[in-house]
Amino acid sequence: MPEVPRSIAVVIVTFNRSAYLVDLLRSATRLQTSPWRIVVVDNASTDDTQEVLAEAAGWFEDGVLVNHRLSENTGGSGGFCEGTRVALELGAQWVWLMDDDVEILPEALERFAPAMARFRVIHGRRYDFDGTPFYWQAKFNQFLGVPLPYGLRRTFDDEGYAITNSGTFEGMLIHADVVRLIGLPDPRFFITWDDATYAWLAAQHTEVVYMDAFVLQRKREQQQVNLGVRHLNDGSPLFRYHVMRNRAYVGRYFAEHGKLHRVGFALGTLLTFAKEVFRLVVVQRTLRGLGDLVRGAKDARRIWRDTSWRPMDPADVPPALDT
Incomplete structure (x- = not known):
């Protein structure tokens, strides 16, 4: 198995969801490979997020948890833009982008390692809040300009990868060199379409993949309808x-x-x-x-x-x- 690269920065964007943030940060303490940096972008939360971050700093080695508070809520898009910038300024070679309402599985980085030896933009799979696989794999239809789900019969190849040109910030792992080719995530989106477009931009330069390995679990329960393909x-x-x-x-x-x-x-x-x-x-x-x-x-x-x-x-x- 390839070794996990050292300079991976987990970038978390949060806004007034300290209860979820606590669980996510605790899950990071259980990783088999300790994270190099965890950059938390606080989008001007008005709850106890800052108190949570002050306590959580003691769960990690000095300097690992980076508390980056913004003066206004810039949405997920603005948060991921700023978090990526901070991570690269610190020297990150890889940036793992995620919302605050997920937990990281203990073996996540080891599961990423083989893909990181081959690809520069990678998504792992995630479980839904009820423990069932969350089916979100999609690919931009170039004519319509919308991401459409893969067919259900066969998504991954024999090596466990699926090439795509779309993605999500609930788990996108991207190499710093790709960021330097396409620019930082665009904060003007505020929310939605930002992550799919960012992966599409990356796909103009390199292969973007899903891997058939679970790395995250969603924790926030939502009203939803399961349509099979999504x-x-x-x-x-x-x-x-x-x-x-x-x-x-x-x-x-x-x-x-x-x-x-x-x-x-x-x-x-x-x-x-x-x-x-x-x-x-x-x-x-x-x-x-x-x-x-x-x-x-x-x-x-x-x-x-x-x-x-x-x-x-x-x-x-x-x-x-x-x-």
């Missing part, structure tokens, strides 16, 4: 707004790389709207929330028309430290 969770008003608004950011990145099919992308946007209406009706049993989707779609038009828009600049990524 789970549909409930969604907040913020999510509904941004899932439509941020389609414009996805499209701008596709266009920047010459991969935008305007007719197909428009169809994909309509399908996204329809999926969110379906989520409202089937999961949340309501149509209240349609206004959030409409507002997001209207604001997306402003982003499309913004002539000053530019992608994230790789020049803003901290350089590698001299060794």
Whole structure:
């Protein structure tokens, strides 16, 4: 078995969920290979998150837990942008991005090690809150510009990998060299589509993979419907707004790389709207929330028309430290 690389920084973004954060940090103490750094980005929480972090610092060797508090809530996107920047400034060679409502399985880094010897952007599998496998593997349909689930018959090859061009910040492990090619995660998304787009950008330069090994377990229970090929969770008003608004950011990145099919992308946007209406009706049993989707779609038009828009600049990524 390959050895686990030393300079792996776990980057956690949290906002007012200290009870989940405690469990996640405790799970990090049970890792078979101790983490090099754990960067916690506190998105201006108003609960006892800072007290939790002060106590948790004593669970690790000096300097391992990095408490990085922001002055305002920048959303998951802003948090992962800042956390990645801090990790690279510290000298991380790998950055493992995750939300605060998961726990890390003890053998996670050992399970990543073989993939890290071959690939530069990797996702492990995760269990749902009830202990069942959470099926989230997806791949961007280039014409529609939406990630669609793999078929159920065969996802992984004989070596236990599946090549993709999409991903999630609930477990994406990315090499620092890739970050320096594509730039930091884009904070303008605030929430949703940021992680799928970031993996898509990485896939323009390197192979992005899922591996058939479990590394995380989700802890937060949500309303959901299991459709077989995927789970549909409930969604907040913020999510509904941004899932439509941020389609414009996805499209701008596709266009920047010459991969935008305007007719197909428009169809994909309509399908996204329809999926969110379906989520409202089937999961949340309501149509209240349609206004959030409409507002997001209207604001997306402003982003499309913004002539000053530019992608994230790789020049803003901290350089590698001299060794």
